[in-house]
Amino acid sequence: MITNKKPRSSDTDSNYMRDDRTEMSEDDDRSPPSDSIANGSCPTRTCTPGSGSGSGSGSSSIPEYSAPYPDRVLENVLENVLWFLTSRKDRNAASLVCRSWYRVEAMTRSDLFIGNCYAVSPERATSRFTRVRSVTLKGKPRFADFNLMPPNWGAHFAPWVSATAKAYPWLEKIHLKRMSVTDDDLALLAESFSGFKELVLVCCDGFGTSGLAAVASKCRQLKVLDLIESEVSDDEVDWIMCFPDTETCLESLIFDCVECLVDFDALERLVVRSPSLKKLRLNRFVSIGQLYRLMVRAPQLTHLGTGSFSPSEDVAQGELELDYVSAFAACKSLVCLSGFREIVPDCLPAIYPICANLTSLNFSYANISAEQLKPIISNCHKLQTFWVLDSICDEGLQAVATTCKELRELRVFPFDPREDIEGPVSEVGLQAISEGCRKLQSILYFCQRMTNAAVIAMSKNCPDLVVFRLCIMGRQRPDHVTGEPMDEGFGAIVMNCKKLTRLAVSGLLTDTAFAYIGKYGKIVRTLSVAFAGDSDMGLKYVLEGCPRLQKLEIRDSPFGDTALLSGLHHYYNMRFLWMSACRLSHQGCQQIAQALPHLVVEVIKHEDTVHTDDYADTLYMYRSLAGRRHDVPKFVSIL
Amino acid sequence: MSSIPKEHDYIGLSEAPSMEKISDKLSSSSSTLSTEENINSKSSSTSLNLKETELRLGLPGSQSPERKLILPAAGVSLFGKDIDTNSTNGYPLGPLKNLVSGVKRGFSDAIVGSSGKWVFSGSNGSEKSCVAGPAKKDDVAQSPKPVLEKNSQVAAANENSSAPAAKAQVVGWPPIRSFRKNTMASSLVKNNEDVEGKSGYGCLYVKVSMDGAPYLRKVDLKTYNNYLDLSSALEKMFSCFTIGQCGSHGLRGQDGLTESRLKDILHGSEYVLTYEDKDGDWMLVGDVPWDMFTDSCRRLRIMKGSEAIGLAPRAMEKCKNRN
Numbered sequence: 030m031i032t033n034k035k036p037r038s039s040d041t042d043s044n045y046m047r048d049d050r051t052e053m054s055e056d057d058d059r060s061p062p063s064d065s066i067a068n069g070s071c072p073t074r075t076c077t078p079g080s081g082s083g084s085g086s087g088s089s090s091i092p093e094y095s096a097p098y099p100d101r102v103l104e105n106v107l108e109n110v111l112w113f114l115t116s117r118k119d120r121n122a123a124s125l126v127c128r129s130w131y132r133v134e135a136m137t138r139s140d141l142f143i144g145n146c147y148a149v150s151p152e153r154a155t156s157r158f159t160r161v162r163s164v165t166l167k168g169k170p171r172f173a174d175f176n177l178m179p180p181n182w183g184a185h186f187a188p189w190v191s192a193t194a195k196a197y198p199w200l201e202k203i204h205l206k207r208m209s210v211t212d213d214d215l216a217l218l219a220e221s222f223s224g225f226k227e228l229v230l231v232c233c234d235g236f237g238t239s240g241l242a243a244v245a246s247k248c249r250q251l252k253v254l255d256l257i258e259s260e261v262s263d264d265e266v267d268w269i270m271c272f273p274d275t276e277t278c279l280e281s282l283i284f285d286c287v288e289c290l291v292d293f294d295a296l297e298r299l300v301v302r303s304p305s306l307k308k309l310r311l312n313r314f315v316s317i318g319q320l321y322r323l324m325v326r327a328p329q330l331t332h333l334g335t336g337s338f339s340p341s342e343d344v345a346q347g348e349l350e351l352d353y354v355s356a357f358a359a360c361k362s363l364v365c366l367s368g369f370r371e372i373v374p375d376c377l378p379a380i381y382p383i384c385a386n387l388t389s390l391n392f393s394y395a396n397i398s399a400e401q402l403k404p405i406i407s408n409c410h411k412l413q414t415f416w417v418l419d420s421i422c423d424e425g426l427q428a429v430a431t432t433c434k435e436l437r438e439l440r441v442f443p444f445d446p447r448e449d450i451e452g453p454v455s456e457v458g459l460q461a462i463s464e465g466c467r468k469l470q471s472i473l474y475f476c477q478r479m480t481n482a483a484v485i486a487m488s489k490n491c492p493d494l495v496v497f498r499l500c501i502m503g504r505q506r507p508d509h510v511t512g513e514p515m516d517e518g519f520g521a522i523v524m525n526c527k528k529l530t531r532l533a534v535s536g537l538l539t540d541t542a543f544a545y546i547g548k549y550g551k552i553v554r555t556l557s558v559a560f561a562g563d564s565d566m567g568l569k570y571v572l573e574g575c576p577r578l579q580k581l582e583i584r585d586s587p588f589g590d591t592a593l594l595s596g597l598h599h600y601y602n603m604r605f606l607w608m609s610a611c612r613l614s615h616q617g618c619q620q621i622a623q624a625l626p627h628l629v630v631e632v633i634k635h636e637d638t639v640h641t642d643d644y645a646d647t648l649y650m651y652r653s654l655a656g657r658r659h660d661v662p663k664f665v666s667i668l
Numbered sequence: 669m670s671s672i673p674k675e676h677d678y679i680g681l682s683e684a685p686s687m688e689k690i691s692d693k694l695s696s697s698s699s700t701l702s703t704e705e706n707i708n709s710k711s712s713s714t715s716l717n718l719k720e721t722e723l724r725l726g727l728p729g730s731q732s733p734e735r736k737l738i739l740p741a742a743g744v745s746l747f748g749k750d751i752d753t754n755s756t757n758g759y760p761l762g763p764l765k766n767l768v769s770g771v772k773r774g775f776s777d778a779i780v781g782s783s784g785k786w787v788f789s790g791s792n793g794s795e796k797s798c799v800a801g802p803a804k805k806d807d808v809a810q811s812p813k814p815v816l817e818k819n820s821q822v823a824a825a826n827e828n829s830s831a832p833a834a835k836a837q838v839v840g841w842p843p844i845r846s847f848r849k850n851t852m853a854s855s856l857v858k859n860n861e862d863v864e865g866k867s868g869y870g871c872l873y874v875k876v877s878m879d880g881a882p883y884l885r886k887v888d889l890k891t892y893n894n895y896l897d898l899s900s901a902l903e904k905m906f907s908c909f910t911i912g913q914c915g916s917h918g919l920r921g922q923d924g925l926t927e928s929r930l931k932d933i934l935h936g937s938e939y940v941l942t943y944e945d946k947d948g949d950w951m952l953v954g955d956v957p958w959d960m961f962t963d964s965c966r967r968l969r970i971m972k973g974s975e976a977i978g979l980a981p982r983a984m985e986k987c988k989n990r991n
Contacts, residue, residue, distance in 0.1 A: 175839070
């Protein structure tokens, strides 16, 4: 059942793929890159136009073998047609047809997506694709978010910004995820791209408000400045004040993760002179009274992040008397609400007027109880995305299940992320959600206790599930009612949810769970494993059974070299494999490196550990056309 | 499902016997693996003793035996530490260190520091590790010296700021991003102190400001060995600023100073390098031994010479007092 995919001789297709959807975590399932652009793929098969369209007799009489002159008419036609292709899967397919199509596709690709910034060098990317207007880059693997990666590992934006600055002076959009970005990089960006429109930084770090100031002041066409869960250092520069004094093009300004004060008056003036502003997400330094003032200025907002949602310390009285209800009522277009960073629950009723319109509500920083939630949620009939803290308890989730029939995505975060506490949400809440929210597609659920029964129920009640991430916070906790491992629950998920592409497992899991995943998880692309499994077989089941697996991240599980080697047939089809605190030896990793030359095999060392044996601390490997990277820190060895 | 392959064995290791039980289970389709078989398969397949974590009515226990047996490095988690204060296995933890909680996406332990600095003395880390009961919310109070990774520049709370009740804490678990952890912490404590000199285990970031420059930079003092290194680095860093005429983002100021000019200025009387020490006093850089300087320096400032008069004597006094 496992087809051994032969490496297709295409140049870096897999690295450039991007799905139609804008969701950043989409994967591709293309074949591995091989360095055979001119050599392998279509050596002599230049494009004689089969359709005959546009190929005048003149060109056909010239032998094409030397062909530095492609059929111009055909290429023009192709160009016009290929401009319309947006899906990167389609584009990669088109680029494989023949050399001519390859060339034209490269010329017409405007959105460059690089799922792993080390999979290809900036020079190579910019030389192939010449007319790019938007660049998306992803850097560090996801486990870096949880302190499992040493600092200074890499994923530097710098080489990319300098390459693109030279190659694409007309660049409009840059979208980065988990990259290290410096203020200098941002300054260079601001200097180099005169028509720059959109900057989105997700989970990035390394820069501060001075970099933002550079962007704000120089990018006069800026429409979007979105900082999402990034670390922004306080350089004591008021970047809000750096926006030009004239009317701006701003449509989206998201800075809820910026942990420093902004000058409110400057912000208010900015909002006033940004008539196109639709999305505004404030940081926690904006009080509710200030929020009021902004809302009054910008009733056209569709997405609002409410900042602290509590009165500021000094102006308490005046703030509490403002008519928040009217302010919210005036925002008739508001569909997405978030913030509530330091919520005073008494202020909550202010949002009643817009509940019925909301499609997305993020309460995940709001420590509210079920009682406080109910009046709100009972009006949110259209809600599709809901992020919340477990402070609402199972009871709160039941309320959600009762009303939110359109719910597509639910995330329940722990207020107190420790392992051994009682925990306010459990299988009861999960069961309720599964019964009430039948259209659920994506769930992230943190809890302290769970049962197989509830997970099985969800697998049956919610057949549309695409993403199932259950985090039982106590490591290796079994089903708390039966005492059994959680194998059956997760097995049911992969068995019954036919659309499932992303899975994160937890709790006590034996190799059986992985056998289920390997057997039924045929379209799973992303799998996260922690503290699970018994033996190498667990990993083998997955590597042998899941042909679409793209991203595999494993920590603290007893998988060793045998298991690792069982995936040789598949690693070129993956974006990356992460294994930390497993049982991999350096030899095992070395074998992989030798067997697969286009794989970069990084062994990341924890310097401080006393290595009593030869186990590798962390293995992070990924396919790449660029070979070893040049910015390897000391604690990383590339085999 | 294909039969369990035994021959996928590139390096000649034999398969664990337990897998046959599993494959039987599978081929007979969904029958629940009994607990007993779980135990058997587990204990036969590896030397893992997971019995302690199974079939418990209560919590799985205070130690994390499975972690120790998995990890080669003496039970120490990969980039973090287990606090195994209640270990009954007697398994030596190797370099038994307190949990060093990293901050943000930083990695707390990839640090080279003298062993003396490892102890989490007095900070919430060590206190927490000894607390067995339910921790209060104040456990997330920021340590005055949050551990920083080299790239991070923002003051933030400890990574694993939640208290380890009875069980040993593990880095990166549960998988909550630092921003969220820090946010919940700060919303509990409402503690927004800005730590000027963020000293970490091997990282010592301090802000460097220059009078007249548009924005601050940050340097990690640990990357320098002496004053010479530091001052040349600073010269390079600030050479792009035109003194007295800084555009908003004068990174590549057109009238930028050359390095040598800045150096002249720094060595001349126009600008001096000063620092703010632990006590909040501003001192001249260079008066005390380098190590003492890195210990006490919280912040650097390239100050106009005229303002720096009178700093020198204080520095010498302090030096004497300390010694």
